[in-house]
Amino acid sequence: MRFxxxxxxxxxxxxxxxxxxxxxxxxxxxxRLSTTTDYLATTVYxxxxxxxMLPDGDGREFLNRYRASAGKTPVxxxxxxxxxxxxVGVLDLGADDxxxxxxxxxxLEARCRAVLRRHSGGATNRKSFGxxxxxxxxxxxxxxxxxxxxxxxxxxxxxxxxxxxxQICSKPKLVDRLFSYDEDVSExxxxxxxxxxxxxxxxxxxxxxxVRGLGYRLSLV
Amino acid sequence: xxxxxxxxxxxxxxxxxxxxxxxxxxxxxLVFIVRSFSQQLAEQSQDNILNAxxxxxxxxxxxxxxxxxxxxxxxxxxxxxxLSNDRVFYRIDQDGxxxxxxxxxxxxxxxxxxxxxTFMTGxxxxxxxxxVTATRLLALxxxxxxxxxxxxxxxxxxAQTLAEISNMVMLFGSGFFVMSAIIALLAAQxxxxxxxxxxxxxxxRAPHDLRPVTATVPEEMVPLVQSLNQFIQRLDTSxxxxxxxxxxxxxxxxxxxxxxxxxxEITLRRVDKDENRAALKEMIRAxxxxxxxxxxxxxxxxxxxxxxxxxxxxxxxxxxxRECVDRLQxxxxxxxxxxxYAEIDTAQISGDAILIQNxxxxxxxxxxxxxxxxxxxxxxxxxxxxxxxLSIYDQGLGFPKTGAERLTERFERxxxxxxxxxSGLGLTIVDEVIHAHGGNLTISNNPNGVGACVSISFPLx
Numbered sequence: 239m240r241f242x243x244x245x246x247x248x249x250x251x252x253x254x255x256x257x258x259x260x261x262x263x264x265x266x267x268x269x270r271l272s273t274t275t276d277y278l279a280t281t282v283y284x285x286x287x288x289x290x291m292l293p294d295g296d297g298r299e300f301l302n303r304y305r306a307s308a309g310k311t312p313v314x315x316x317x318x319x320x321x322x323x324x325x326v327g328v329l330d331l332g333a334d335d336x337x338x339x340x341x342x343x344x345x346l347e348a349r350c351r352a353v354l355r356r357h358s359g360g361a362t363n364r365k366s367f368g369x370x371x372x373x374x375x376x377x378x379x380x381x382x383x384x385x386x387x388x389x390x391x392x393x394x395x396x397x398x399x400x401x402x403x404x405q406i407c408s409k410p411k412l413v414d415r416l417f418s419y420d421e422d423v424s425e426x427x428x429x430x431x432x433x434x435x436x437x438x439x440x441x442x443x444x445x446x447x448x449v450r451g452l453g454y455r456l457s458l459v
Numbered sequence: 460x461x462x463x464x465x466x467x468x469x470x471x472x473x474x475x476x477x478x479x480x481x482x483x484x485x486x487x488x489l490v491f492i493v494r495s496f497s498q499q500l501a502e503q504s505q506d507n508i509l510n511a512x513x514x515x516x517x518x519x520x521x522x523x524x525x526x527x528x529x530x531x532x533x534x535x536x537x538x539x540x541x542l543s544n545d546r547v548f549y550r551i552d553q554d555g556x557x558x559x560x561x562x563x564x565x566x567x568x569x570x571x572x573x574x575x576x577t578f579m580t581g582x583x584x585x586x587x588x589x590x591v592t593a594t595r596l597l598a599l600x601x602x603x604x605x606x607x608x609x610x611x612x613x614x615x616x617x618a619q620t621l622a623e624i625s626n627m628v629m630l631f632g633s634g635f636f637v638m639s640a641i642i643a644l645l646a647a648q649x650x651x652x653x654x655x656x657x658x659x660x661x662x663x664r665a666p667h668d669l670r671p672v673t674a675t676v677p678e679e680m681v682p683l684v685q686s687l688n689q690f691i692q693r694l695d696t697s698x699x700x701x702x703x704x705x706x707x708x709x710x711x712x713x714x715x716x717x718x719x720x721x722x723x724e725i726t727l728r729r730v731d732k733d734e735n736r737a738a739l740k741e742m743i744r745a746x747x748x749x750x751x752x753x754x755x756x757x758x759x760x761x762x763x764x765x766x767x768x769x770x771x772x773x774x775x776x777x778x779x780x781r782e783c784v785d786r787l788q789x790x791x792x793x794x795x796x797x798x799x800y801a802e803i804d805t806a807q808i809s810g811d812a813i814l815i816q817n818x819x820x821x822x823x824x825x826x827x828x829x830x831x832x833x834x835x836x837x838x839x840x841x842x843x844x845x846x847x848x849l850s851i852y853d854q855g856l857g858f859p860k861t862g863a864e865r866l867t868e869r870f871e872r873x874x875x876x877x878x879x880x881x882s883g884l885g886l887t888i889v890d891e892v893i894h895a896h897g898g899n900l901t902i903s904n905n906p907n908g909v910g911a912c913v914s915i916s917f918p919l920x
Binding site for chain 1: 790
C-alpha cells in the first residue's frame with residue numbers, strides 16, 4: 239500500500255511513517271499543504287492520512303478543494319480537535335473516516351482496512367505463501383479453492399506472519415500487536431488465535447511452527 | 460439574572476400620569492381664566508350701563524324756577540332693566556343733603572366737581588349691589604349747587620350669568636380634559652410601542668442567534684440598540700473565543716501525547732527486553748489515561764457550554780445512532796466484538812445533534828471498553844409514547860452492586876473497573892446531555908444474564 243501522510247509534527251510523522259514501513263507499506267510524508275499538492279500531482283496513493291491544523295492552511299479546506307477537483311483517493315483525517323467542538327464534521331467534507339489523536343496504531347490500521355475495503359470495491363491486497371493466498375483487505379484466506387473468512391484478530395495475526403514469513407515472531411510482541419495495552423492479557427492468550435489459524439491452514443503446505451521458548455514462525459512443509 | 464433586575468415604574472404609566480397632570484393643570488388654568496375674564500366682562504358691562512344711566516339722570520337735572528329739578532328719564536331705568544330683572548336703587552343729594560330716592564342707600568361723600576364717576580360694591584337690603592356715584596355742579600342765582608347722584612343695581616343677574624358661564628366653562632374644561640387624556644394614552648402607547656417591539660424581537664431570538672438587532676427604532680432608541688448590538692458582538696466574540704480555546708487546548712494537549720504514544724508504540728516493536736517492554740506499555744497506558752482525561756474534560760467543558768445554549772434542530776436519532784455504530788465497528792472489531800443495531804424507520808427528536816452524538820458515542824465506547832473479547836453488544840431503538848428509548852446491552856462487567864447511581868457524578872468510577880483506563884466523565888457527559896434534552900438516563904445490569912444495560916430516553920416531539 240502506498241500512503242501519503244500529511245502531518246506538520248515531524249516526530250509524530252516519523253513515528254507513523256516508521257510504523258507503516260514496518261508493516262511493509264510505502265509512505266511519503268508532506269509537512270504542509272503545498273507539498274501535499276506536489277505529491278498528489280505526481281504519485282497515485284492508496285490512502286491519504288491528513289492532519290487538520292497545518293502551517294499553511296486548514297486540512298479541511300484542502301479536503302474540500304481536493305474532493306471538488308474530483309480527487310478520489312480515500313482520506314482518513316487525523317484530528318487533535320475535540321469531536322464535539324467541530325461544527326462541521328470532517329465526514330461531511332469528504333473524509334472517509336477520522337481518528338482522534340492520540341490513537342492506537344491498531345485502530346488506525348483497522349480504520350484504513352475498513353475504508354479501503356469500502357472504497358476499492360473488490361480491489362485486493364493479496365499475498366501468497368506456499369499454497370495459501372491471504373487477502374488482508376478482504377480478510378480472507380484461500381487454499382485449494384477453499385476461502386475462509388477470518389475474524390479480526392486472526393486476520394491481524396496472520397498479517398504479521400505473512401509480512402515476515404519464515405521469521406520468528408515472539409509471543410510478547412504478538413500479544414502487544416493483537417491486544418490493546420489496557421487489557422491484562424497473558425501470553426497464552428495468543429495460543430487461542432494460533433490454534434484457530436492452524437485450523438484454517440489445515441490441508442495446505444503452510445504451517446505455524448512453535449519455536450520453543452522463542453515464539454512462532456510461518457513456514458512451508 | 461432576573462432577580463437583580465429591578466423595575467422602577469413603567470414608562471407608559473409615568474408618561475400617562477405626566478401628560479394627564481399637565482392636561483389637568485391646563486384645564487384648571489383655562490377654567491379660572493375664562494371665569495375671571497367673563498366676570499370682569501360682566502362687571503364692566505354693568506358698570507358701563509350704570510354709568511350711562513347715571514349720566515342720563517345727571518344730564519336731565521336742571522334749575523327750573525330757582526329749584527333743582529331732577530327729572531329721571533325713563534331710559535335711565537329701562538337700560539338697566541334691559542340687562543336683567545335686578546333691583547335698582549338710586550339716591551340724589553343736593554349739597555350733601557338728601558334730595559330724592561332711597562335715603563338709606565349708603566353713598567360715598569365725593570369731592571365737589573369730581574367729574575369721574577366712582578364705582579363701589581356693597582350690600583343694601585341684604586342684596587349685593589354695584590353702585591356708581593357722580594357729581595354735577597349746577598348754578599343757581601350765581602351760587603354753585605353740587606348735585607350728587609348714585610345709582611345702584613343688585614347683582615343677581617350678573618351672578619346668574621356668571622354661573623351659566625361657569626357651567627359652560629366646566630363642561631368645556633371636562634371635555635378638554637377627556638380629550639387630553641385620550642391623546643395622552645395614545646401618546647404613551649405610541650412612545651412605548653417601539654420599545655415593546657424591540658423587546659419582543661430580542662426575546663423571540665433563538666439562544667444561539669447572535670446577529671445584530673436590525674429592527675427599525677426611533678432615533679432616541681438608536682444608542683440603546685447600538686449598545687445592545689455591541690454587547691451581542693462582544694458576547695459572540697467571547698463565545699467563539701471560548702470555543703476556539705477549547706478546540707485549541709485539545710489540539711495542544713493531544714498532539715504531543717499522540718507523538719509520545721506513537722514513538723512509544725514504535726519503540727515497543729523494536730525492543731526485546733521484557734522490563735523495557737513493560738515500561739513502555741506502562742507509558743502507553745499512562746498516555747492513554749491522561750489523553751482520555753484531557754479529552755473528556757474538554758468535551759465536558761464543551762458539552763456544558765452547548766447545553767447552556769441548547770440549539771435544537773430536528774434529528775433522526777435512528778440515523779445518528781447508525782453513524783455512531785458504523786464508526787465504532789472498526790474499534791469493536793479489534794476485540795472481535797459484534798455490534799448489532801435494531802433500529803426503527805424514523806426516530807425524530809429535537810435536539811443538538813453533536814451533543815447527542817457525543818452521548819451515544821460515550822455509551823458505545825463504554826460498552827466496548829468494559830466488555831470482553833468476542834462478546835456481543837446489542838443496540839435497540841424503541842418507541843413507547845411519549846418516549847423514544849435507545850438501549851445498549853453488553854456482556855461486560857456490568858455496574859457495581861452498590862453505588863451505581865453515583866456513576867453519573869464527575870470523576871466517579873465503578874469499583875469493579877480493574878485496570879481499564881477511564882476518566883470518570885463519560886456518564887457525567889451523557890447524563891448532562893440527556894437531561895438538557897428533557898430525557899432520562901437509566902443504568903442497570905442486564906436482568907437476564909451478564910453485562911450492563913444503559914438506556915437513554917428522549918421525549919418524542
